[in-house]
Amino acid sequence: MSADTPPSSGENSPSDDVADLRAQIEALETEVSDLRSEVDEGNADKMVIIATKGTLDMAYPPLILASTAAAFGYDVTVFHTFWGLEILHEENSKDLGLSSVGNPNMPVPNAIAALPGMDRMTARMMRNRIEDNDVASVEELIETSLASGVDLQACQMTIDLLGYDEDDFYDGVTTGVGAASAFQDMADADIQLLV
Amino acid sequence: MSTETATETLDVKGQNCPMPVIKTKGAFDGLAAGDVLEIVSTDSGSMSDIKGWAESTDGAEMVDQEEATEDGTAVYKHYVRKAE
Numbered sequence: 001m002s003a004d005t006p007p008s009s010g011e012n013s014p015s016d017d018v019a020d021l022r023a024q025i026e027a028l029e030t031e032v033s034d035l036r037s038e039v040d041e042g043n044a045d046k047m048v049i050i051a052t053k054g055t056l057d058m059a060y061p062p063l064i065l066a067s068t069a070a071a072f073g074y075d076v077t078v079f080h081t082f083w084g085l086e087i088l089h090e091e092n093s094k095d096l097g098l099s100s101v102g103n104p105n106m107p108v109p110n111a112i113a114a115l116p117g118m119d120r121m122t123a124r125m126m127r128n129r130i131e132d133n134d135v136a137s138v139e140e141l142i143e144t145s146l147a148s149g150v151d152l153q154a155c156q157m158t159i160d161l162l163g164y165d166e167d168d169f170y171d172g173v174t175t176g177v178g179a180a181s182a183f184q185d186m187a188d189a190d191i192q193l194l195v
Numbered sequence: 196m197s198t199e200t201a202t203e204t205l206d207v208k209g210q211n212c213p214m215p216v217i218k219t220k221g222a223f224d225g226l227a228a229g230d231v232l233e234i235v236s237t238d239s240g241s242m243s244d245i246k247g248w249a250e251s252t253d254g255a256e257m258v259d260q261e262e263a264t265e266d267g268t269a270v271y272k273h274y275v276r277k278a279e
Contacts, residue, residue: 068213071220072251134211134237144217 046075047191050182054086056096056126056138062195063087063141069191070148077189078145079182081155084195085162088154088169093138098123146172153177201233201274202226208237208270215241216248219275223255226277231258234273245273254278 047069051062062084066076086092100106100113100122112118130137136144145152153174159166166175186192205222207215215236222232234245242260249257258274 064213067217071213071217071248073253134209136211136214144214148217148220 044075045073046185046189047077048182048185048189048193049076049078050186050192050194051078051080051084051087052082053195054083054092054096056098056123058195059087059093059096059138060135060141062193063138063145065193066150066152067141067145067148070145070150074191075151076145076149077151077153077182077185079153079155079177079185081158081182085154085158085164087138088142088152088173089164090168090170093142093170096123096138098126142170146170153182155179155182200231202230204233204235206235207241208235210236211238212240212244214238216244219245219248219273220252223252223275223277228277228279231274231276234275236271236273237268239269239271241271241273245275249273249275 047066049062049066053059062078066078069076080088086096097119099119100108101110101119106113106122108118108122113122142152151174152170152172154166154169154177156176156178159175169175203222203226205218207218210218215234215238219232219234222234226232234241236245238244242262246257246260249255254277256276256278258276259272260274261272263270263272
Protein backbone atom coordinates (compact mmCIF):
# COMPACT_ATOMS: atom_id res chain seq x y z
CA MET A 1 0.00 0.00 0.00
CA SER A 2 1.46 3.30 -1.04
CA ALA A 3 1.37 6.39 1.14
CA ASP A 4 -1.10 8.21 -1.04
CA THR A 5 -3.70 5.45 -1.09
CA PRO A 6 -6.97 6.93 0.16
CA PRO A 7 -8.16 5.25 3.35
CA SER A 8 -10.94 2.75 2.97
CA SER A 9 -14.21 3.79 4.52
CA GLY A 10 -14.63 3.14 8.27
CA GLU A 11 -10.92 3.66 9.06
CA ASN A 12 -9.30 6.83 10.35
CA SER A 13 -6.54 8.47 8.41
CA PRO A 14 -3.15 8.59 10.20
CA SER A 15 -3.63 12.32 10.79
CA ASP A 16 -6.98 11.66 12.50
CA ASP A 17 -5.28 9.07 14.76
CA VAL A 18 -2.63 11.61 15.74
CA ALA A 19 -5.28 14.22 16.49
CA ASP A 20 -7.17 11.69 18.63
CA LEU A 21 -4.02 10.83 20.56
CA ARG A 22 -3.24 14.52 21.06
CA ALA A 23 -6.71 15.11 22.45
CA GLN A 24 -6.37 12.13 24.78
CA ILE A 25 -2.97 13.31 26.01
CA GLU A 26 -4.36 16.78 26.65
CA ALA A 27 -7.29 15.34 28.62
CA LEU A 28 -4.90 13.22 30.68
CA GLU A 29 -2.60 16.18 31.32
CA THR A 30 -5.54 18.23 32.61
CA GLU A 31 -6.60 15.35 34.84
CA VAL A 32 -3.09 14.88 36.27
CA SER A 33 -2.69 18.59 36.99
CA ASP A 34 -6.15 18.69 38.66
CA LEU A 35 -5.23 15.70 40.82
CA ARG A 36 -1.85 17.20 41.64
CA SER A 37 -3.35 20.48 42.86
CA GLU A 38 -5.92 18.53 44.90
CA VAL A 39 -3.11 16.58 46.58
CA ASP A 40 -1.11 19.77 47.20
CA GLU A 41 -4.07 21.46 48.84
CA GLY A 42 -4.46 18.71 51.41
CA ASN A 43 -0.73 18.36 51.76
CA ALA A 44 -0.13 19.75 55.27
CA ASP A 45 1.08 16.98 57.57
CA LYS A 46 -1.23 16.53 60.48
CA MET A 47 -1.05 14.99 63.95
CA VAL A 48 -3.81 14.44 66.48
CA ILE A 49 -3.22 13.48 70.11
CA ILE A 50 -5.98 12.46 72.48
CA ALA A 51 -4.82 13.40 76.01
CA THR A 52 -6.73 11.53 78.72
CA LYS A 53 -4.42 11.71 81.74
CA GLY A 54 -3.92 14.61 84.15
CA THR A 55 -1.03 13.63 86.39
CA LEU A 56 2.17 15.67 86.36
CA ASP A 57 4.15 13.01 84.49
CA MET A 58 1.45 12.37 81.90
CA ALA A 59 0.97 16.05 81.07
CA TYR A 60 4.39 16.13 79.42
CA PRO A 61 4.29 13.62 76.53
CA PRO A 62 1.34 15.21 74.67
CA LEU A 63 2.60 18.79 75.15
CA ILE A 64 6.19 17.99 74.16
CA LEU A 65 5.16 16.03 71.07
CA ALA A 66 2.59 18.63 70.05
CA SER A 67 4.96 21.60 70.25
CA THR A 68 7.73 19.61 68.53
CA ALA A 69 5.46 18.50 65.68
CA ALA A 70 4.43 22.14 65.20
CA ALA A 71 8.12 23.02 64.82
CA PHE A 72 8.28 20.37 62.07
CA GLY A 73 5.49 22.19 60.23
CA TYR A 74 2.65 19.86 61.25
CA ASP A 75 -0.90 20.98 61.88
CA VAL A 76 -1.44 19.71 65.41
CA THR A 77 -4.60 19.16 67.44
CA VAL A 78 -4.58 17.89 71.02
CA PHE A 79 -8.02 16.81 72.19
CA HIS A 80 -8.12 16.79 76.02
CA THR A 81 -10.75 14.63 77.63
CA PHE A 82 -11.46 13.31 81.14
CA TRP A 83 -8.43 13.97 83.38
CA GLY A 84 -6.55 15.37 80.41
CA LEU A 85 -8.64 18.52 80.97
CA GLU A 86 -6.55 19.27 84.08
CA ILE A 87 -3.62 20.13 81.79
CA LEU A 88 -5.62 22.95 80.19
CA HIS A 89 -7.22 24.15 83.44
CA GLU A 90 -5.29 27.34 84.18
CA GLU A 91 -5.32 26.92 87.97
CA ASN A 92 -5.08 23.12 88.27
CA SER A 93 -2.32 22.81 85.64
CA LYS A 94 0.09 24.55 88.02
CA ASP A 95 -0.56 21.97 90.71
CA LEU A 96 -0.94 18.64 88.90
CA GLY A 97 -0.75 15.64 91.21
CA LEU A 98 1.42 12.56 91.21
CA SER A 99 1.22 9.40 93.30
CA SER A 100 3.75 6.71 94.15
CA VAL A 101 0.92 4.28 94.91
CA GLY A 102 0.80 1.54 92.31
CA ASN A 103 3.92 2.84 90.59
CA PRO A 104 6.66 0.23 91.03
CA ASN A 105 9.23 2.62 89.50
CA MET A 106 8.97 4.98 92.46
CA PRO A 107 11.32 4.31 95.38
CA VAL A 108 8.55 4.36 98.01
CA PRO A 109 6.68 1.24 99.20
CA ASN A 110 2.91 1.37 98.57
CA ALA A 111 2.12 1.08 102.30
CA ILE A 112 4.02 4.30 102.97
CA ALA A 113 3.04 6.04 99.72
CA ALA A 114 -0.62 5.60 100.70
CA LEU A 115 -0.23 7.73 103.86
CA PRO A 116 -1.92 11.17 103.89
CA GLY A 117 0.17 13.91 102.34
CA MET A 118 2.46 11.53 100.45
CA ASP A 119 0.99 12.34 97.01
CA ARG A 120 1.65 16.04 97.52
CA MET A 121 5.21 15.27 98.56
CA THR A 122 5.77 13.03 95.55
CA ALA A 123 4.45 15.71 93.20
CA ARG A 124 6.64 18.34 94.83
CA MET A 125 9.75 16.16 94.49
CA MET A 126 8.99 15.57 90.81
CA ARG A 127 8.39 19.30 90.22
CA ASN A 128 11.76 20.10 91.83
CA ARG A 129 13.47 17.54 89.62
CA ILE A 130 11.83 19.03 86.55
CA GLU A 131 13.10 22.46 87.51
CA ASP A 132 16.60 21.20 88.37
CA ASN A 133 16.87 19.53 84.98
CA ASP A 134 15.96 22.65 82.98
CA VAL A 135 12.74 21.03 81.78
CA ALA A 136 10.00 23.52 80.93
CA SER A 137 6.94 23.79 83.20
CA VAL A 138 3.52 22.59 82.03
CA GLU A 139 2.44 26.22 81.81
CA GLU A 140 5.40 27.15 79.60
CA LEU A 141 4.72 24.21 77.29
CA ILE A 142 1.07 25.21 76.96
CA GLU A 143 2.00 28.80 76.12
CA THR A 144 4.65 27.53 73.65
CA SER A 145 2.20 25.13 72.01
CA LEU A 146 -0.47 27.81 71.62
CA ALA A 147 2.10 30.27 70.23
CA SER A 148 3.21 27.60 67.71
CA GLY A 149 -0.34 27.25 66.41
CA VAL A 150 -1.23 23.98 68.18
CA ASP A 151 -5.00 23.65 68.60
CA LEU A 152 -5.52 22.67 72.25
CA GLN A 153 -9.08 21.43 72.57
CA ALA A 154 -11.11 20.78 75.72
CA CYS A 155 -13.82 18.14 75.33
CA GLN A 156 -17.17 19.81 76.06
CA MET A 157 -18.79 16.69 77.52
CA THR A 158 -16.05 16.31 80.16
CA ILE A 159 -16.07 20.07 80.90
CA ASP A 160 -19.73 19.63 81.86
CA LEU A 161 -19.14 16.28 83.58
CA LEU A 162 -16.39 17.63 85.84
CA GLY A 163 -18.33 20.83 86.52
CA TYR A 164 -15.80 23.20 84.92
CA ASP A 165 -16.50 26.49 83.21
CA GLU A 166 -15.09 27.49 79.83
CA ASP A 167 -13.35 30.44 81.50
CA ASP A 168 -11.33 28.05 83.69
CA PHE A 169 -9.06 27.20 80.76
CA TYR A 170 -6.09 29.03 79.26
CA ASP A 171 -6.88 31.75 76.72
CA GLY A 172 -6.68 30.23 73.27
CA VAL A 173 -8.01 26.81 74.28
CA THR A 174 -10.81 25.59 72.00
CA THR A 175 -14.00 24.55 73.78
CA GLY A 176 -17.36 23.35 72.46
CA VAL A 177 -15.88 20.33 70.68
CA GLY A 178 -16.78 16.68 70.98
CA ALA A 179 -15.89 13.18 69.89
CA ALA A 180 -17.13 13.70 66.34
CA SER A 181 -14.77 16.58 65.61
CA ALA A 182 -11.91 14.68 67.26
CA PHE A 183 -12.72 11.67 65.10
CA GLN A 184 -12.84 13.74 61.91
CA ASP A 185 -9.45 15.25 62.75
CA MET A 186 -8.04 11.78 63.41
CA ALA A 187 -9.37 10.46 60.11
CA ASP A 188 -7.52 13.24 58.26
CA ALA A 189 -4.30 12.97 60.27
CA ASP A 190 -1.03 11.20 59.44
CA ILE A 191 -0.34 10.47 63.10
CA GLN A 192 -2.92 9.70 65.78
CA LEU A 193 -1.96 9.02 69.40
CA LEU A 194 -3.91 8.23 72.53
CA VAL A 195 -2.04 9.32 75.65
CA MET B 196 32.48 26.96 60.91
CA SER B 197 33.03 29.89 63.23
CA THR B 198 30.74 32.41 64.85
CA GLU B 199 31.82 35.09 62.33
CA THR B 200 29.96 33.36 59.51
CA ALA B 201 26.71 33.13 61.46
CA THR B 202 24.23 35.91 60.77
CA GLU B 203 22.33 35.41 63.99
CA THR B 204 22.82 33.57 67.26
CA LEU B 205 20.17 31.81 69.31
CA ASP B 206 21.15 31.11 72.89
CA VAL B 207 19.14 28.23 74.36
CA LYS B 208 21.62 27.33 77.08
CA GLY B 209 19.90 25.99 80.19
CA GLN B 210 16.84 24.81 78.26
CA ASN B 211 16.00 21.17 77.78
CA CYS B 212 14.01 19.17 75.22
CA PRO B 213 11.84 20.22 73.38
CA MET B 214 12.70 23.92 73.71
CA PRO B 215 15.91 24.04 71.60
CA VAL B 216 14.10 22.72 68.51
CA ILE B 217 11.02 24.89 69.02
CA LYS B 218 13.07 28.06 69.49
CA THR B 219 15.26 27.10 66.52
CA LYS B 220 12.16 26.91 64.34
CA GLY B 221 11.01 30.32 65.61
CA ALA B 222 14.38 31.97 64.92
CA PHE B 223 14.76 30.22 61.55
CA ASP B 224 11.41 31.60 60.35
CA GLY B 225 12.74 35.12 60.93
CA LEU B 226 15.90 34.61 58.83
CA ALA B 227 16.44 36.02 55.35
CA ALA B 228 17.49 33.69 52.52
CA GLY B 229 21.19 32.82 52.78
CA ASP B 230 21.42 33.66 56.49
CA VAL B 231 23.12 31.24 58.86
CA LEU B 232 21.69 30.73 62.33
CA GLU B 233 24.00 29.68 65.14
CA ILE B 234 22.26 27.78 67.95
CA VAL B 235 24.06 27.37 71.26
CA SER B 236 22.63 24.72 73.56
CA THR B 237 23.58 22.82 76.69
CA ASP B 238 21.19 19.97 75.85
CA SER B 239 23.18 17.00 74.50
CA GLY B 240 20.01 15.69 72.84
CA SER B 241 20.00 18.78 70.63
CA MET B 242 22.77 17.21 68.49
CA SER B 243 20.32 14.66 67.14
CA ASP B 244 17.15 16.75 67.50
CA ILE B 245 18.25 19.86 65.61
CA LYS B 246 19.91 17.75 62.91
CA GLY B 247 16.66 15.83 62.44
CA TRP B 248 14.67 19.05 62.39
CA ALA B 249 16.91 20.55 59.70
CA GLU B 250 16.73 17.39 57.60
CA SER B 251 12.94 17.40 57.52
CA THR B 252 12.45 21.16 57.15
CA ASP B 253 12.24 22.64 53.64
CA GLY B 254 14.86 25.31 53.11
CA ALA B 255 16.92 24.39 56.17
CA GLU B 256 20.45 23.09 55.69
CA MET B 257 22.62 21.84 58.56
CA VAL B 258 26.02 23.37 57.83
CA ASP B 259 27.92 22.20 60.87
CA GLN B 260 27.62 20.89 64.41
CA GLU B 261 30.29 21.06 67.06
CA GLU B 262 30.80 20.29 70.71
CA ALA B 263 32.78 22.68 72.89
CA THR B 264 33.38 23.47 76.53
CA GLU B 265 32.53 26.89 77.93
CA ASP B 266 33.27 27.63 81.59
CA GLY B 267 33.54 23.92 82.30
CA THR B 268 30.14 23.17 80.77
CA ALA B 269 29.58 21.22 77.57
CA VAL B 270 27.91 23.30 74.87
CA TYR B 271 26.57 22.11 71.56
CA LYS B 272 26.70 24.47 68.60
CA HIS B 273 24.66 24.11 65.46
CA TYR B 274 24.80 26.12 62.25
CA VAL B 275 21.73 26.08 60.05
CA ARG B 276 21.52 27.93 56.74
CA LYS B 277 18.31 29.15 55.17
CA ALA B 278 18.22 28.27 51.47
CA GLU B 279 18.46 31.12 48.91
